[in-house]
Amino acid sequence: QETNNLGYWESTTRSISQMEDVMTEPSEFGINQAFTDFWESMEDVIDNPKDTAARQVMAAKGKALAESFNYMDTQLKLIQGNIGNEINVSTEKVNSILKQIAAINKQILEVEPNGHVPNDLYDARDLLVDELNEYIPVSISMVKSGGLASEVAEGSMKITFKPFDGADDITLVEGKSYANLATVDVNNTAIDGDVDDLATNSFSEFQKINVSALGAPPADALANVANTIEYSQLEPGKGKLLALVDAYGHSGGQGIYPEMLQKLDTLVAQFVDAFNGQHMAGFDLDGNQGVEFFTGTTARDIKVNNDILSDPKKVAASSAAGEEGNNSNIRELSELFSKTNAGLQNGTFQTYYKSLVGELGVKGQEAIRNEHNSGTLHLQIANSRASMSSVSLDEEMTNMITFQQAYNANARMITVVDETLDKIINGMGRVGL
Numbered sequence: 246q247e248t249n250n251l252g253y254w255e256s257t258t259r260s261i262s263q264m265e266d267v268m269t270e271p272s273e274f275g276i277n278q279a280f281t282d283f284w285e286s287m288e289d290v291i292d293n294p295k296d297t298a299a300r301q302v303m304a305a306k307g308k309a310l311a312e313s314f315n316y317m318d319t320q321l322k323l324i325q326g327n328i329g330n331e332i333n334v335s336t337e338k339v340n341s342i343l344k345q346i347a348a349i350n351k352q353i354l355e356v357e358p359n360g361h362v363p364n365d366l367y368d369a370r371d372l373l374v375d376e377l378n379e380y381i382p383v384s385i386s387m388v389k390s391g392g393l394a395s396e397v398a399e400g401s402m403k404i405t406f407k408p409f410d411g412a413d414d415i416t417l418v419e420g421k422s423y424a425n426l427a428t429v430d431v432n433n434t435a436i437d438g439d440v441d442d443l444a445t446n447s448f449s450e451f452q453k454i455n456v457s458a459l460g461a462p463p464a465d466a467l468a469n470v471a472n473t474i475e476y477s478q479l480e481p482g483k484g485k486l487l488a489l490v491d492a493y494g495h496s497g498g499q500g501i502y503p504e505m506l507q508k509l510d511t512l513v514a515q516f517v518d519a520f521n522g523q524h525m526a527g528f529d530l531d532g533n534q535g536v537e538f539f540t541g542t543t544a545r546d547i548k549v550n551n552d553i554l555s556d557p558k559k560v561a562a563s564s565a566a567g568e569e570g571n572n573s574n575i576r577e578l579s580e581l582f583s584k585t586n587a588g589l590q591n592g593t594f595q596t597y598y599k600s601l602v603g604e605l606g607v608k609g610q611e612a613i614r615n616e617h618n619s620g621t622l623h624l625q626i627a628n629s630r631a632s633m634s635s636v637s638l639d640e641e642m643t644n645m646i647t648f649q650q651a652y653n654a655n656a657r658m659i660t661v662v663d664e665t666l667d668k669i670i671n672g673m674g675r676v677g678l
């Protein structure tokens with residue numbers, strides 16, 4: 246059980262740490278600073294509404310803000326894709342462990358009925374079970390081999406997965422037969438974290454784990470499905486595989502990375518809508534109605550309008566046509582940064598983003614704390630088990646000294662007897678002869 250917990254929190258800590266590396270705050274180059282730089286560039290336009298250079302700087306800072314969102318979206322999705330690949334690799338690792346346990350069962354079933362007790366095989370199998378529990382929680386039971394098996398013979402091991410919702414147990418290994426697992430998405434295809442999904446702004450989320458019939462070849466893990474394990478059947482906080490799924494995404498956009506990406510998209514959508522609405526209400530230096538300042542509605546596709554980048558005079562600073570020195574509209578745009586937004590939990594653009602970073606920090610601290618606690622308990626339990634079943638170097642050294650002294654005492658006794666017999670036989674004679 247502690248191996249389950251440790252596997253989950255180790256993987257979760259790593260996933261959150263990777264996200265923190267991308268969303269490093271406070272930073273001179275993060276989104277929060279990009280918001281501040283963009284706002285300050287608008288202040289320069291307020292002071293000099295006729296200055297084309299100030300408008301050009303504003304357009305450039307807006308582009309930098311948009312690119313910050315683009316970069317963060319791309320990097321988070323690349324990491325999400327890597328986690329998808331790791332789900333696939335971890336599933337194959339589980340299959341490899343199940344296959345190895347079944348192979349050891351086969352060897353045990355061949356030798357135990359002849360009276361042999363293969364302790365080395367038992368130890369190797371126990372290590373594999375420990376490793377398996379890092380990925381998924383399983384239960385074990387022993388099945389006697391029969392024949393002339395010794396009373397202390399363990400027999401073959403049966404491994405089952407117990408669904409968290411109380412459904413019937415799913416057998417993964419029985420005797421020399423084993424199942425193959427396949428972690429699949431909503432399209433019933435193996436999760437691979439394909440980066441091509443970046444173009445569609447989403448990944449196919451985890452749906453279930455297909456379990457093949459016992460003894461089915463690996464290629465039939467998708468086609469020859471005997472059982473399925475749904476997300477709700479995976480016990481919360483147990484195993485590395487579940488931690489990867491919780492990071493990658495499942496059940497309608499839930500998960501560490503999908504939720505963060507969705508919140509970034511919400512921030513961008515609210516910001517673009519509010520900013521464009523106010524900008525289009527103003528007029529540019531040529532007296533024309535303002536156009537959209539930003540295009541796109543997500544962190545992936547937000548950009549500054551190319552018309553504004555090529556002609557900064559199109560920045561709509563004025564609230565009336567033909568008034569070059571009018572800065573009323575740019576003031577309204579500047580004040581958007583201090584206004585609360587109902588779509589952002591009644592926060593401003595920057596406070597909402599800060600809350601995302603703060604929430605991520607809290608999750609990271611929780612994961613690190615739980616990983617430490619699980620690691621401590623795991624070590625204590627491992628030491629307790631080792632005290633019963635492992636070899637103690639101190640105890641073996643004590644025994645060695647005991648045996649050495651006993652050997653020396655026996656050798657001395659034999660020497661005394663040998664000397665005594667020599668004296669009696671060769672050194673003593675009858676009187677007078």
